[in-house]
Amino acid sequence: MEGTCTGKKNGRLHLNIRIKEDEDPHNSIMKLLRILRPQWRIEDIKKKVFTEGTTNQLTGCYTGCLRSSDDVVLVRVYGNMTDLYLDRRKEIEILHILHEHSCGPKLYCSFENGICYEFLQGIALDNKLLREPLVYRLIAEEMAKIHTIKPRDGSRPQAFLWTKMAHFLQLVQDSENDEMPSFLRLPETTSVEALRNEMHELKRRLGPVYSPTVLCHNDLSPANIIYNDTKGTVKFIDYEYGDFNYQAFDIANLFNEYAGLTDTDYSRYPSVELQMDWLTAYLRRYESCSGTDTIVSEHDVKNLYITVCKFNLASHFFWGLWAVIQARHSDISFDFMRYANARFERYYEMKEEYFGM
Template sequence: MDIGSTGNTLLHVDILVEEPEPWTGILGLLKILRPQWKAEDIQMKTFTEGLTNQLIGCYVGSFQEPGCVLVRLYGRMTELYVNRDREVEMFQVFHTHGCGPEIYCTFQNGMCYEFVTGTVLEDEMLWQPSIYRLIAAEMGRIHAIQPKCDASVEPLLWTKMSHFLTMLKSSTNNRPIQQRCTKCSVASREVPSYETLSAEMASLKRHLLQIGSPTVLCHNDLLTKNIIYNHKEGEELLCTSLTLGNVVDKTVKISCFLKYFM
């Protein structure tokens, strides 16, 4: 019997998976999630396209067979800008509405979730009418998901931008003076100051709030590599990498979608 989340209660396993040698920790997770699997039959495949996290697929037999488990190890210091509790909530919400994979459990430094079979989109596929219409329809489905009665509908954009700017300011202030003056920091010195960026954000917020755009649930990281296309399941799309899922202004997300076609 495969074990995963039940309702809104998600299993948490008190295991730390070491990045250099993840095998032992992952076996401990699979003993709980896939108790019928024999250790000697388990195979692992490391995905290399992630920007911040390490992703490992675990399976017995064929990678495309049902039951494959994806083990994601959180990237170093990603907790500084990722709300892990919110991420888990987004996995559950998206899956409940048929828009994302099922999450099985969390552990000390990561999570396990369902492997979705299909084709990872490439940029050139976005020009195919059958594909971009599916993406638009899927965006509409996600935007239509209603928040819980007690959930905040404050747009994520301004909170997240403020958080990033605060991190930038803290990073700059904590850097040794001699390091700020080396040739290696030329690029960082060319970045506008914290004060300039804060003023630009305030101006942007002031203008956009006048639009009166509705706030809707969004993926917020809908890169082509985060969309799985399964033509065998009736032209189906599913979103992965739900780390940044949250409520934002609808017009902002539509403009992000349209940039691929400009």
């Protein structure tokens, strides 16, 4: 653990504290809390470690009862080597923008290898809740609201998908050069060059498919969706991959998450009926938040459905590459190679069907 001098980064509170992953983080966390919550008595502070994530270590700190407390500080320690492929300054910028629009938690501070931010009361979704019409329509409406948030400077943003995917592929190649064993069992993906050629084909075939560039979460798994049944709201958390990207990618990414993370099963992929209902709720809210009075037609919904199906492939390829990188660098106990294979298998299984739509 380093010193506790405070400072500002882009006008925001930054604490010169580092929490080492190979040591007990208790003392470091207490040091953070003495600055952020000086009114808390040390003996009253309780901690809960959350284990849903596959990238970071997350600890909730509070006094009293977690479920009823209106002041819980979440301490997120970045995962090993994640700065290789995540832009932490961008994440902080996105968090502030979202909080300004009542779409995200308040950021309390950053520290040398993490951030502290507000805990949103509610429950993280499971596969059952993800299929409840009341809940999934709320998700659609919240995503639509976020998708209409404009850049602060009024610029026309570029989608981050292809730049980020190319960066992932370079990291995969670097890992292979670092004596990484053969990482995929599919004949189509046995070399970095094969993956590179496939990525170029994917980009070429998606090029003519129009999808607006909007502010996206880009990683909307059930664990990143908090449902508050008392308020009847959902909020999204963990914007590590938050950036401007293709609208259809964000939606497709969510639909792919229905298959699950630890036991990926695409028989759980949402039915066409569920998707159509979801997309209808989304488009109605999107048009409303955009300030237009456009009536959403069945034709509009069907067109978006087809676009989402095509970008579904980009989601599989993106997270397949990500999982290979994680397998090389992450300290988290998770079978990233199994997950990489599941995503690439689904990509090749659905490729011609989706591009044929």
